[in-house]
Amino acid sequence: MAEVAVTTSQIMDLRKRTGAGMMDCKKALIEAQGDMEKAIEILRKKGLSGLAKRAERVTNEGIVVIKNKENLYAMVELNCETDFVARNAEFVGLANSLAEEMLKNPNFDPAKDEKAKERLNAIAMKIGENMIIRRGVLVSEEKNTVVGYYLHSDNKKGCIVKLAYDGNPSDINKLREVAKNLSMQAVAMTPKWIKKEDVPSDVIEKEKEIYKSSPQAQGKSEIALSKMLEGRINKFYKEVCLLEQDYIRDQSLTVAKYIENTAKEINSNITVLRFDLFIVGME
Numbered sequence: 001m002a003e004v005a006v007t008t009s010q011i012m013d014l015r016k017r018t019g020a021g022m023m024d025c026k027k028a029l030i031e032a033q034g035d036m037e038k039a040i041e042i043l044r045k046k047g048l049s050g051l052a053k054r055a056e057r058v059t060n061e062g063i064v065v066i067k068n069k070e071n072l073y074a075m076v077e078l079n080c081e082t083d084f085v086a087r088n089a090e091f092v093g094l095a096n097s098l099a100e101e102m103l104k105n106p107n108f109d110p111a112k113d114e115k116a117k118e119r120l121n122a123i124a125m126k127i128g129e130n131m132i133i134r135r136g137v138l139v140s141e142e143k144n145t146v147v148g149y150y151l152h153s154d155n156k157k158g159c160i161v162k163l164a165y166d167g168n169p170s171d172i173n174k175l176r177e178v179a180k181n182l183s184m185q186a187v188a189m190t191p192k193w194i195k196k197e198d199v200p201s202d203v204i205e206k207e208k209e210i211y212k213s214s215p216q217a218q219g220k221s222e223i224a225l226s227k228m229l230e231g232r233i234n235k236f237y238k239e240v241c242l243l244e245q246d247y248i249r250d251q252s253l254t255v256a257k258y259i260e261n262t263a264k265e266i267n268s269n270i271t272v273l274r275f276d277l278f279i280v281g282m283e
Contacts (some may be wrong), residue, residue: 001263004029004030004033004034006026006029007028009116010034010036010231011026011029013036014028014029014036014039014040014052017036018039018040019041020043020116020119020121021114021118022082022118022120023114023115023118024043024118024121025039025043025107027212028040028042028043028118032127032243034217036077037068037144038064039131045140046215052072059079059080059081059130059132060079060081060280060281061079061080061081061082061083061085061086061280061281061282062079062086062093062134062156062188062280063077063078063086063091063095063153063155063156063161063280064076064077064095064151064156064157064158064278064279064280065095065096065099065151066149066151066153066158066160067093067096067099067100067102067103067157068101068103068149069103071140071141071142072102072103072139072140072141073138073139073140073141073147073149073160073192074099074102074136074138074139075099075136075139075149075158075160075278076098076102076110076135076136077095077133077134077136077158077278078091078094078095078098078131078132078133078134079131079132079133079134079280080129080130080243080279081130081241082129082133083129083133085129085131085242086155086156086280088123088127090123090126091123091127091131093102093104094119094120094123098116098133099108099136099208100105100117100138102136103138106138106140106263107152109136110133110136111133111135111136112191115139116133117133120132120221131278135278137160137276137278139160139162139274139276144164144166145162145163145164145165145273146162146163146165146172146175146176146178146179147160147162147163147177147179148160148161148163148177148178148179148180148181148182148183148184149161149162149179149180150180150184150186150187152153152187155276156280156281157184157187157280158164158183158187158277158278159183159184159186159187159276159277159278160183160273161180161182161183161186161272161275162177162273162274162275162277163175163177163179163269163270163271163272163273164270164271165263165266165269165270165271166268166269167268167269167270168268169266169267169268170265170266170267170268171265171266172194173180174262174265174266175266175268175270176261178258178259178270180258181249181258182242182255182272182275183245183275184248185242185245185248185255186242186275186277187277187279188248189242189245189248189278190279190282191239191240191241191242191275192240192241193241193242194241194242194243194272194274194275195241195242195243195244195272196237196241196243198241199237199240199241204233204236207232207236208229208232208233209236211228211229211232212229225270242255242272242275243255243256243272244256259272
């Protein structure tokens with residue numbers, strides 16, 4: 001019997017109805033000679049249907065893994081429903097495998113790769129929980145940059161920080177220590193941006209509007225309100241901007257001052273280029 005050609009729309013329709021992976025849907029349709037109901041039956045027999053129903057269930061647990069090879073650093077987050085499953089050997093093994101694949105292939109995006117999703121679905125079917133590959137990031141260390149990272153002991157929080165420096169610093173290991181310390185800072189204090197200038201203006205305006213509506217702002221003169229808003233926005237910067245935060249290892253310093261002091265110590269300017277922060281269950 002000749003193999004029936006199936007269309008992308010058929011595959012997508014079957015995927016929507018069953019929650020099975022693209023390749024599994026394609027194979028089922030081919031086996032069923034294009035018959036949608038028969039394809040659904042094939043998937044049910046293989047245990048691949050029913051994923052769509054589970055997809056509605058909340059995935060607030062999971063794991064973060066970080067892998068390093070030479071000048072590349074990969075971080076992956078997988079989500080599931082329970083902490084028990086987050087420690088499952090197959091689940092953990094897949095997270096590590098996906099991070100290792102990112103190190104081999106810089107174009108590999110685990111959150112978009114169909115084969116990766118099918119591997120996860122196979123585990124989800126066996127265990128009976130909703131699971132997702134939430135995100136992955138690959139950071140490279142080039143000339144005059146240093147990368148450091150921190151993975152918390154619960155494997156639910158991780159951060160990678162990339163710094164730039166100039167000249168020939170007297171202590172390159174000190175730079176790596178700074179990158180790691182800033183990674184720990186981010187995991188502990190969950191900043192959203194590096195510096196004040198990075199915060200979108202609409203976010204600042206929204207914060208001002210919220211404060212203007214608060215009981216503390218009612219009945220204040222325009223001058224008093226302006227000063228209060230300035231204080232509130234500065235406090236907001238200290239909450240959401242990495243460089244503005246109090247440094248967790250010495251709260252007499254801001255993070256910016258800690259970096260400045262270290263830069264003088266090793267005779268090199270230090271700039272935070274990026275930080276990537278993954279915390280399970282947090283946007």
